[in-house]
Amino acid sequence: MAYVFYDSLVAAPLLIPVWIFYMRDWMADISEKKEEEFRGQFRDSIQALASALKAGYSVENAIREAEKDMAPMYGRDTRIRKEYSRMVHQLDMNMTAGTVLDQFARRVEQEDVEDFVNVFTAAKKSGGDSIAIVRNSVRLISGKIDTEKEIRTMIASRKLEFDIMCAVPFLIILYMKVTFGEFLSVLYGTAAGICIMTVCLIVYLAAYRMGRRIIRIEV
Numbered sequence: 001m002a003y004v005f006y007d008s009l010v011a012a013p014l015l016i017p018v019w020i021f022y023m024r025d026w027m028a029d030i031s032e033k034k035e036e037e038f039r040g041q042f043r044d045s046i047q048a049l050a051s052a053l054k055a056g057y058s059v060e061n062a063i064r065e066a067e068k069d070m071a072p073m074y075g076r077d078t079r080i081r082k083e084y085s086r087m088v089h090q091l092d093m094n095m096t097a098g099t100v101l102d103q104f105a106r107r108v109e110q111e112d113v114e115d116f117v118n119v120f121t122a123a124k125k126s127g128g129d130s131i132a133i134v135r136n137s138v139r140l141i142s143g144k145i146d147t148e149k150e151i152r153t154m155i156a157s158r159k160l161e162f163d164i165m166c167a168v169p170f171l172i173i174l175y176m177k178v179t180f181g182e183f184l185s186v187l188y189g190t191a192a193g194i195c196i197m198t199v200c201l202i203v204y205l206a207a208y209r210m211g212r213r214i215i216r217i218e219v
Helices: 003-007 009-054 058-068 079-092 096-109 111-126 130-179 181-187 193-215
Strands: none
Touching: 003 009, 003 193, 009 058, 009 079, 009 111, 009 130, 058 079, 058 096, 058 130, 096 111, 096 130, 111 130, 111 193, 130 181, 181 193
């Protein structure tokens, strides 16, 4: 930005706040991507859990079976494998399934996990057919995650278009500087030029923030 808008690195320190805001957005995108990956892993894990319950396993043994079923699907270092390995270890230490799942929900702090654990806890307290209730909850949560994944896939192309549009102004100005440097020289090194380029930068940043709000659809 310092080079494109001001043709000088002297302005770089003044653009540090812009860099901070960009890095915050970038870290938020990385965090969102990791959470999306984990939700997919969690969906597969509770589907394996439901299959084990359908086969007649108790909840404790179903968790153990789900951990085994996920071994071929995910590496040992993936988040879901680590969480299930920890839960199996806690079960081996004679902790109850309710306590293990509750601690799991507290660690990950994820809405779908909390919903599943709350349903499990309520089913246990009600004394009804807890296995059928858990299986139904698994079906609903899995359907929700799959639907959200489809929606994100549909808007992925719009996000790519936004990234390209963010780069276009820089590419145009760089092209003009290389091919028609004299034409843009009036915008650099003069008070009027600096003011004009500052206004352009403000408009660009405002458009960037607006675009971010548009593509960040809460599902």
